[in-house]
Amino acid sequence: MTKIARFDAAEYLTAALEDPNPDVFLAAVADVAKARGMSQFAKDTGLGRESLYKALTPGAQPRYSTVRKLLNARGVTLEAKPKVAAC
Structure with a gap:
């Protein structure tokens, strides 16, 4: 994945x-981080590169605050919305 628009x-x-697998989301965040450049993404989040890699490793369970930092650095927010009921 190359440059990714916000x-x-x-x-x-x-x-x-x-x-439902949380590793899929972590892998997607890692893809977005790599597209930005891990060094720049680490600066944008205020996390060290090692901490960033550790948080994005499959099986990691990053803190909510870390996930928020990662998303905020990319200009993205989480949104909760109701499920659409199946007919």
């Missing part, structure tokens, strides 16, 4: 959130 990143991350 809105493309939001759509990509939203699609990843639909998967």
Whole structure:
């Protein structure tokens, strides 16, 4: 994945959130971070590169505050909305 626009990143991350496996979302955030450049993304989040890699490793359980930092650095927010009931 190369350069990702903020809105493309939001759509990509939203699609990843639909998967029940949390590692899918972490992998998507890692893709977005890599597209930005990990060094720049680390600066944008205020996290060290090692901490950033650790938080995005499959199986990691990053704190909510860390996830917020990661998303805020990319200009993306989480949104809760009701499920659409199946007919």
